[in-house]
Amino acid sequence: MGHAYIVAPLRTPVGRFGGSLAPLAAADLAAHVIRAVLERSGAPADSIDEVIVAQSYQSSEAPCIGRYAASLAGMPEHVPGYAVDRRCGSGLQAVIDAALQVQTGAADCVLVAGVESMSNIEYYTTKMRWGSRLGDVSLHDRLDRGRVNSQPVSRYGVMAGGAAETAENLARDYDITREASDRFAARSHQLAADAWRNGRFDAEVVPVPVPRKKGETVLFARDEGIREDASLDEMSKLRALLRDGTVTAGNACQQNDAASACLVVSDAWLARHGGAPMGRFVGWAAAGCDPLRMGIGPVPAVARLLPRVGLTLADMDLIEINEAFAVQVLSCLREWRMEGDARVNVNGSGISLGHPIGATGVRIMTTMLHEMARRGARYGLETMCIGGGQGLAAVFERV
Numbered sequence: 001m002g003h004a005y006i007v008a009p010l011r012t013p014v015g016r017f018g019g020s021l022a023p024l025a026a027a028d029l030a031a032h033v034i035r036a037v038l039e040r041s042g043a044p045a046d047s048i049d050e051v052i053v054a055q056s057y058q059s060s061e062a063p064c065i066g067r068y069a070a071s072l073a074g075m076p077e078h079v080p081g082y083a084v085d086r087r088c089g090s091g092l093q094a095v096i097d098a099a100l101q102v103q104t105g106a107a108d109c110v111l112v113a114g115v116e117s118m119s120n121i122e123y124y125t126t127k128m129r130w131g132s133r134l135g136d137v138s139l140h141d142r143l144d145r146g147r148v149n150s151q152p153v154s155r156y157g158v159m160a161g162g163a164a165e166t167a168e169n170l171a172r173d174y175d176i177t178r179e180a181s182d183r184f185a186a187r188s189h190q191l192a193a194d195a196w197r198n199g200r201f202d203a204e205v206v207p208v209p210v211p212r213k214k215g216e217t218v219l220f221a222r223d224e225g226i227r228e229d230a231s232l233d234e235m236s237k238l239r240a241l242l243r244d245g246t247v248t249a250g251n252a253c254q255q256n257d258a259a260s261a262c263l264v265v266s267d268a269w270l271a272r273h274g275g276a277p278m279g280r281f282v283g284w285a286a287a288g289c290d291p292l293r294m295g296i297g298p299v300p301a302v303a304r305l306l307p308r309v310g311l312t313l314a315d316m317d318l319i320e321i322n323e324a325f326a327v328q329v330l331s332c333l334r335e336w337r338m339e340g341d342a343r344v345n346v347n348g349s350g351i352s353l354g355h356p357i358g359a360t361g362v363r364i365m366t367t368m369l370h371e372m373a374r375r376g377a378r379y380g381l382e383t384m385c386i387g388g389g390q391g392l393a394a395v396f397e398r399v
Contacts, residue, residue, distance in 0.1 A: 004099035004264050005277035005399065008041035009366035011260035012208050014223045014354040015119070021220060021257035022119035023210055026055060026358075027062035029259035030069035030115040036206040037111065037261045038073075041275055045074075048263075049107035051081035052097055054090035054114040056357035057121045057142065058083055069113065087150070088322065089286070089384040089392035090114060091260065091361025096394060098264035099281040108269040113261035114362035118143060120257075143255070150388040151291035159292065163387060164247045166294050167325035171246045173293065174331045178246040181326035182235035185251035185351050188323060189230030192348030196222065200347060204370045225254045225354045251326040256354035260362035278369040282379070282395040283309040289389050295328030297391025298383035299335045305393045316395075317377030319343045320364045322384045323350035332383070346371060360384070365396065372398045 012033055015021030021029065030053055038045055053066040062068040066081030086093040091114030098110035123139040147162045159165050170176065195201055207221035227234075230250075238248040263275075270277065285305035289297045298321055306312055313319070313336060321329045321344060333339045347353075347367055350360065361384055368380045376398075383393040 001103040002105065002266055004102040004266065004281040005270065006279040006281065006365070006369060006396065007263040007265055007275050007277050008037045009204065009260070009262035009278060009369050010036050010040060010206050011204055011363045011366045012258050013205055013220055014225060014356060015220065015257040016224050017255040018119050019224055019257070020210060021117070021208065023212070024117065024208070024257070025061065025120055026115045026117040027065060027069050027072055029117060029208070029257065030065060030113050031073040032208055033206060033259040033261040034069060034073040034111060034113055037263060041263055043109065043263060043273060043275070045079070046076050047269065047273060048075065048079050048109050048111050050098070050101060050110045051075065051079060052084055052094045052110060052112050053081065054084045054094040054358045054361065055116060056085055056087050056090050057116060057118070057146065058085060059122065065115070069115070086390070086392065087387045088324065088355070088357055089361055089386045089390065090358045091363065092365065092382060092384055092392050092394060093361065095262070095264060095281070095362060095365060096284045102264055102266045108266045110264045111261065112264055112362060113259060114359040115259040116356035116358040117257045118255045118356060147387060156291050161242050163324070164241045164245065164252065166292055167247045167252070167327045168242055168245045169293050170295050170331040171327045174334050176246065176327045176330050179236070180330055181246050181251040183232050184326040184330060186230045186232050186235050188345065188348040188351040189227045191346060192223065192226045192352035193228045195347040196226070200371070200374070204366050223353050225256065226352050246327060247325055251351065253324050253350035253355035256356040258354065258356040258359045258363065260359050260366050262362065262366065277399050278373060279396040280399050282397050284392070284394040287391045289391060291389030294387055294389045295324055295385045296331055296335070297385040297389065298332050298393060299391065301391030301393040302381070302383060305395065309395055311379065311395060313338065316343065316379050316381045317375065318346060318368055318372060318380040320345060320349065320368050320380070320382045322355065322360060322364060324355065324385050326351060328385055369396060
């Protein structure tokens with residue numbers, strides 16, 4: 001098979017739930033970052049063979065968002081597109097799909113994006129298609145419902161505590177304390193704040209013009225969920241989400257709005273159009289796990305991946321584990337015997353930067369590739385735990 005290269009990985013700043021990016025729909029965010037990638041890369045729009053957009057909370061407001069966002073971004077009509085949903089792993093899966101097309105010769109250039117506007121996820125009902133003769137009709141919060149229904153109740157039972165319940169299961173399994181989780185969460189915020197102070201996000205972030213109600217437009221240019229003053233003491237004051245639990249709003253990921261995108265291209269495309277790839281896609285693997293312990297998913301995924309590509313954890317210069325929960329990261333590190341490893345999430349992740357579900361996989365890859373370039377690193381490992389009980393992992397090589 002041929003090689004697949006990553007060109008012009010970019011992202012928007014990450015907005016808080018109900019925050020600065022809330023006025024923009026998911027399709028608007030995706031179209032904005034798609035245009036930015038085309039401009040930054042210099043790629044002719046008519047050289048794009050396919051557009052793949054990851055979105056975990058897809059809706060009929062922008063059906064088949066890959067095609068919809070490409071059209072909204074002004075791409076030629078002949079360019080097709082489709083959408084991907086592997087929950088938290090959606091963005092990384094979109095990159096994987098693109099790489100497989102390029103490696104097998106089905107495409108020379110695929111534009112990949114990940115997007116989520118969690119602020120705009122709607123309420124819905126399943127009772128009104130044929131009307132309701134008597135009584136009340138309930139509306140479901142699709143954002144929350146997607147977590148509660150992430151696994152078949154008939155097989156696994158009701159997950160009454162939501163995603164936090166899966167994290168508390170790991171806390172018991174691996175004897176992870178509240179203090180350890182709070183300490184890791186504070187570290188995430190401190191690293192992300194330091195990255196902004198020292199300009200490490202400047203090259204990867206594309207500001208977003210956001211319209212306001214009175215007609216003026218404000219340029220949103222910085223991640224807004226980072227707690228600059230985060231400390232163990234401040235984290236310890238937060239109340240646990242579940243009774244006698246370890247998970248708090250401070251040591252769990254945020255709900256967010258954002259988009260990220262890149263090109264995935266072949267040697268032949270580079271020869272024709274030029275460009276400076278930041279990384280080569282090396283390989284990937286997915287694995288299933290207990291949905292009630294979904295945070296451990298990276299462990300079986302990495303166990304499948306590394307033998308396939310002939311590498312080990314020791315070969316990785318940077319390692320990214322999406323921070324769904326601090327306890328989830330700490331559980332994976334304990335399995336790998338890597339607790340306290342300085343290679344992990346060096347610029348923060350979901351706890352500090354946020355977790356806009358469909359965008360996160362592309363966002364993590366973007367941040368990691370830019371950091372690999374700064375350090376002259378060779379290999380980077382990206383891993384995702386996935387609601388419903390899956391893990392996903394991929395290795396990238398700097399070029």
